[in-house]
Amino acid sequence: MNFSGQTVWITGASSGIGAALARELAADGAKVILSGRNEAALATVAADCPTAVVLPFESTDYDALPALVEQAWNWQGAVDLLINNAGISQRSLAVDTALPVYQRIVDVDLLAPIALTQALLGRMVARGSGRLAFISSIAGKVGVPMRTAYCAAKHGLIGYADALRAETAHLGLKVHVISPGSIRTDVSRNALTADGSKRGQSDKVIDNGIEPAVAARAMIDAMLADQRDIIVAEGGEKQMGELRRTPDALLDQVGGLMSAGYAARMAAEAQ
Template sequence: MSMFKDQTVWVTGASSGIGEALSLALARQGARLILSGRKVAELERVATACGGGNRHTILPFDTTDYPALPGIVADAWDRAGGIDVLVNNAGVSQRSLALETSLDVYRTLLEVDLYAPIALSQLVLPRMVARGGGRFITIASVAGKIGAPMRSGYSAAKHGLYGYFDAIRAETAAQGIKVHMVAPGSVKTNVSRNALTANGSTRGTSDEAIEHGMPVAQAVRQMLDGIARGKRDILVAQGRERLAVTMRRFWPEKAFDLIADAVAKGYAQNMRVNR
């Protein structure tokens, strides 16, 4: 029997990419879903694909609309009679050099990728504790484990998620709260096309690593397998990205030099080529 059967799972960023694929997989496991994002038509499409008639609910909102969040959380909680699992997935990536990036872009990245999931989790957490337990699944990134060129603001935000949720795990484990951090590497989605550039515009093109990345369904299977096995830190990466995380942990000086060497040999320039 699936660990998610008849559990209410709230997924942010559910209208595309990892969020969509994760929602479909959870629905197949028997979960009741609350699907959130900003695009109503896309959420409706995902809800239909998940099946189950009225079993799944769409709840569109902007994760950075902080004044509205208390009411949104109350609405989600009341509709479902409680939330068993919160999946913090909504986010935006970056493709720009730090030397060229506007401070406003950093502010946007930190708001969307760090402060927004913290704000939502801070509202859900006390309700879960009062109910006797719950589960947080947060989609971070390999860029949250090692500083990734062209993603300085994105890396900062994803590193921050690890700090916050590691602390939450320690503080609330005895109160029934479980925390899973997921670090995907390159997964074949629209993450690069939707990434912010130095001036805050949407990039609009993908890159080679993403186009040759792990299929999203495979990435989701690895995530759910790790969660089912009780893993609290789940790396979903392959090849050089997986090696980079290992090197950052055990041989950091070598990892720093190899990444800097890649930049010196044209990594940033290659990233700017439209594909």
């Protein structure tokens, strides 16, 4: 079982996890839509994918989303899986960090994936099928020092995704939360510091992390197995994530609220 023949839209696809996901999915026969800001880098990834289209955009350009969704959907007649991967990290103490840094990280890591999902959601609901994946982080489950903005955004992303799953599971949609640990990417090098400038150097734990292709394969296989809370990490990071994993029984319980008429009852009470 794989995503062969399906259309997958990946944000942050120019490098790191996003590029690895694109290449792995394309090797499985998926048709991939590659989005990000660096059009040249996206073209390099597309060259490795038999069926791909480059759809560059700034993730926080919310006004552009309706037209982009239209273009993405019409490319192959639907989008079967949206992977919200684009993001930016942080390396600074809260006491030193300027508010615009929080605003930027929350905008990119939380509001942007919500905005894109909301723009696409109605089409998936009308179709009665589709998958939505959100790349959070172990830092989205556990508060990690020097990442207060990043943790806030990634925790929020999990909350949105879990609530969205509860609302849409009975409509035929599947929602995956993916929490990576240290993956060998430029995430630390591109992280924002206290004044909003790029850090410019990596962390040893990231440099010794999981290879992106290995991580991408694990994420894809977990989605194919219909796992909802997916952790891709090793060692202590994996242990931290597992301690904060949401049990399937609880996800089932919350999801069952909609099938039991929760939204209709709430609407009736509001009248």
